[in-house]
Amino acid sequence: MENLLQQLLNGITWGSIYALVALGYTMVYGVLKLINFAHGEVYMVGAMAGYYAAHALGVAGTPSLGALLLVLVVSMAACGLLGALIERVAYRPLRGADRLAPLITAIGVSLLLQNAGQLVFGADPKFFPALLHSEELVRVGGIAVSNIQVVVLATALALMAGLQYVVQRTRFGRAMRAVSYDAPAAALMGVPVDRVILGTFVLGSMLAAAAGILVGLSNPKIDPLMGLMPGLKAFVAAVLGGIGSVPGAMVGGLLLGVIETLVTGYLSSTYRDAIAFVILVLILLVRPTGLFGAPQTEKV
Amino acid sequence: MRGAWLAGAVCGASLAFVLACGSNERASNAIVVGHVASMTGDTATFGRSADQGMRLAIEKINAAGGVLGKPIELVTEDDRSVTEEARTAAQKLLQRDQVVALLGEVASSRSLAAAPEAQRAHVPMISPGSTNPKVTEVGDYVFRACFIDPFQGAVMARFAVDDLHAKRVAILFDFKQDYSVGLAEFFRETARKLGAEIVADERYTSGDIEFRAQLTTIRAAKPDAIFVPGYYTEVGLIAKQARELGIDVPLLGGDGWDSEKTIEIGGEAVEGYYFSTHYAADSDSPRVQAFVTEFQAKYGATPDAMAALGYDTAGILADALTRAGSTDGAALRDAVASTQGFEGVTGKISMDPQRNARKDAVVLRIEGGKFRYHKTVSAE
Numbered sequence: 311m312e313n314l315l316q317q318l319l320n321g322i323t324w325g326s327i328y329a330l331v332a333l334g335y336t337m338v339y340g341v342l343k344l345i346n347f348a349h350g351e352v353y354m355v356g357a358m359a360g361y362y363a364a365h366a367l368g369v370a371g372t373p374s375l376g377a378l379l380l381v382l383v384v385s386m387a388a389c390g391l392l393g394a395l396i397e398r399v400a401y402r403p404l405r406g407a408d409r410l411a412p413l414i415t416a417i418g419v420s421l422l423l424q425n426a427g428q429l430v431f432g433a434d435p436k437f438f439p440a441l442l443h444s445e446e447l448v449r450v451g452g453i454a455v456s457n458i459q460v461v462v463l464a465t466a467l468a469l470m471a472g473l474q475y476v477v478q479r480t481r482f483g484r485a486m487r488a489v490s491y492d493a494p495a496a497a498l499m500g501v502p503v504d505r506v507i508l509g510t511f512v513l514g515s516m517l518a519a520a521a522g523i524l525v526g527l528s529n530p531k532i533d534p535l536m537g538l539m540p541g542l543k544a545f546v547a548a549v550l551g552g553i554g555s556v557p558g559a560m561v562g563g564l565l566l567g568v569i570e571t572l573v574t575g576y577l578s579s580t581y582r583d584a585i586a587f588v589i590l591v592l593i594l595l596v597r598p599t600g601l602f603g604a605p606q607t608e609k610v
Numbered sequence: 611m612r613g614a615w616l617a618g619a620v621c622g623a624s625l626a627f628v629l630a631c632g633s634n635e636r637a638s639n640a641i642v643v644g645h646v647a648s649m650t651g652d653t654a655t656f657g658r659s660a661d662q663g664m665r666l667a668i669e670k671i672n673a674a675g676g677v678l679g680k681p682i683e684l685v686t687e688d689d690r691s692v693t694e695e696a697r698t699a700a701q702k703l704l705q706r707d708q709v710v711a712l713l714g715e716v717a718s719s720r721s722l723a724a725a726p727e728a729q730r731a732h733v734p735m736i737s738p739g740s741t742n743p744k745v746t747e748v749g750d751y752v753f754r755a756c757f758i759d760p761f762q763g764a765v766m767a768r769f770a771v772d773d774l775h776a777k778r779v780a781i782l783f784d785f786k787q788d789y790s791v792g793l794a795e796f797f798r799e800t801a802r803k804l805g806a807e808i809v810a811d812e813r814y815t816s817g818d819i820e821f822r823a824q825l826t827t828i829r830a831a832k833p834d835a836i837f838v839p840g841y842y843t844e845v846g847l848i849a850k851q852a853r854e855l856g857i858d859v860p861l862l863g864g865d866g867w868d869s870e871k872t873i874e875i876g877g878e879a880v881e882g883y884y885f886s887t888h889y890a891a892d893s894d895s896p897r898v899q900a901f902v903t904e905f906q907a908k909y910g911a912t913p914d915a916m917a918a919l920g921y922d923t924a925g926i927l928a929d930a931l932t933r934a935g936s937t938d939g940a941a942l943r944d945a946v947a948s949t950q951g952f953e954g955v956t957g958k959i960s961m962d963p964q965r966n967a968r969k970d971a972v973v974l975r976i977e978g979g980k981f982r983y984h985k986t987v988s989a990e
Contacts, residue, residue: 313826313827313829316826316829316855317823317826320822320823320826323822324820324822432650433650433651433690434650435652435843437846437871437874437875440877444850444854446854446856449856452829452830454854454855454856456854456855458854459854525819529819529820529847529851530847530850531819531843531846531847531875536819571822572823574823574824575823575826576827578813579812579813579814579815579818579823579824580785580813580815582815582818583815
């Protein structure tokens with residue numbers, strides 16, 4: 311029993327990283343009906359930006375919550391800019407083109423970032439500086455909870471709550487929902503559609519950056535190709551939750567993390583990567599709209 | 611359009627010319643030896659260390675007049691730690707550079723990818739550090755300068771049972787690496803024979819970063835020791851996550867741990883853990899100390915096992931070249947095969963009929979962020 315609870319904790323922590331990345335997929339899909347396959351690479355750049363920021367700011371050797379927060383903010387800002395740049399350069403010129411064109415561009419941007427990453431950062435894995443001194447926080451029965459797990463979960467949940475607030479309670483969020491619901495109509499009502507789309511990319515990219523930092527914190531090995539698999543998995547998570555649905559991406563991410571952990575813990579790690587894609591196929595066959603993606607559900 | 615075509619043709623022609631000149635020049639005055647190495651990627655320290663060791667040895671050999679009156683030139687081809695690339699790298703060295711011998715790889719899976727190329731070309735290949743038995747079974751041109759995993763696995767199983775008094779042991783291995791799969795198998799076999807119980811047998815894949823699921827299962831099995839026969843990148847992460855989960859029994863490993871990166875990644879989490887390897891840099895043997903001093907003077911770092919093995923591998927080749935009296939593939943193969951009592955920094959090296967070097971293993975303990983000599987296990 312305590313074993314199962316420990317696995318659930320492991321899974322939720324791991325899944326919160328998928329969830330943060332999945333949010334970017336789902337938001338962009340919401341406003342643009344585009345699967346931004348370069349999103350996994352934004353997550354990679356987030357981790358890299360964090361690595362360089364930690365060294366440049368001199369906090370790599372002094373673990374503290376402040377250091378983590380500082381690196382998180384810098385990396386999120388850098389990726390926000392990157393997201394805006396990608397949208398502006400790669401997707402906006404194709405607005406109104408056939409749906410296939412931006413999809414292919416997305417794959418192109420993804421490959422560009424992977425290879426540019428190898429050129430700029432080097433192909434060697436890097437080891438993310440310890441921004442927090444890892445220690446066991448509490449031990450309930452046989453369940454060990456480390457401070458890293460708590461910080462990862464808390465940060466992810468705080469960011470998701472923040473996003474939920476932005477989407478539901480702010481002017482920008484309302485504009486986003488309007489564009490997602492019906493872009494031409496929103497434009498007629500005076501919603502600056504292009505700016506909203508740009509803002510959506512910035513927001514999604516910032517969340518991916520946060521995921522990159524959190525993974526650097528809990529699994530401190532980063533490399534230019536690290537975004538590939540988590541990118542695909544997060545896409546599966548977004549589809550699982552219902553692509554276009556913000557709560558769906560959150561639940562989908564957490565669920566995928568838990569499923570992967572349980573499969574690894576109780577079956578074999580051999581199936582860890584396969585299970586995500588089995589889920590993708592099943593969802594597309596049985597319930598293509600995902601868990602939260604019923605047509606009546608509000609889309610973002 | 612036409613201009614571009616012309617420019618391309620001129621470039622191509624001049625490139626071909628340069629390449630042709632380059633190889634001609636080389637062939638006339640140097641013995642060219644190839645090194646297939648992971649200079650970048652997941653296990654980059656293996657390739658880099660081995661390459662540094664080889665270059666140090668070759669520099670010394672050349673300073674003393676080279677072999678057969680010619681200097682040795684080492685051409686290194688990076689395989690980015692990717693199995694398929696090792697094969698391509700070997701092909702490049704054999705065909706483009708016409709090397710007389712191939713050195714490398716360290717990782718067994720990559721040696722297994724490269725070895726058939728050397729065998730087909732009838733060019734001797736010596737792996738510095740591939741310990742999986744299958745590597746030299748590829749053919750009679752394939753050698754290694756190190757011991758093999760049935761020995762290494764038995765050493766660690768014996769160490770766990772006899773020295774650490776472990777009755778319940780768990781294994782966590784990388785099922786994508788022949789090295790790790792083989793080592794786990796031999797450890798399992800010997801541990802069982804010695805009366806220990808394998809209470810958990812979990813696996814991961816090279817490149818994984820999340821191991822908490824497997825470690826939680828292992829923790830539930832309450833082992834006295836955990837054998838992790840992986841490569842340093844994953845080992846560091848595994849150690850960290852094991853400590854976070856409150857696992858306080860020692861982790862044990864093989865020579866795949868032998869890289870300063872294990873400590874860089876693992877930090878305090880790898881303290882007090884043990885692994886078997888080929889040599890100890892803090893050994894008091896004068897031969898080892900001379901090597902360590904020279905290596906430090908040239909590269910400013912303490913040589914790890916792969917550097918020492920690289921150094922010995924180049925030494926074995928030079929010794930064989932001198933005895934063969936030629937660079938002919940078959941003659942050189944016979945000379946390498948008849949290596950007897952070569953005094954290396956990793957011990958006295960003799961090739962057995964299966965083209966493996968029989969040598970002692972050492973067990974190191976990680977203490978205060980350094981590898982410390984713990985004990986020697988004889989090959990007998």
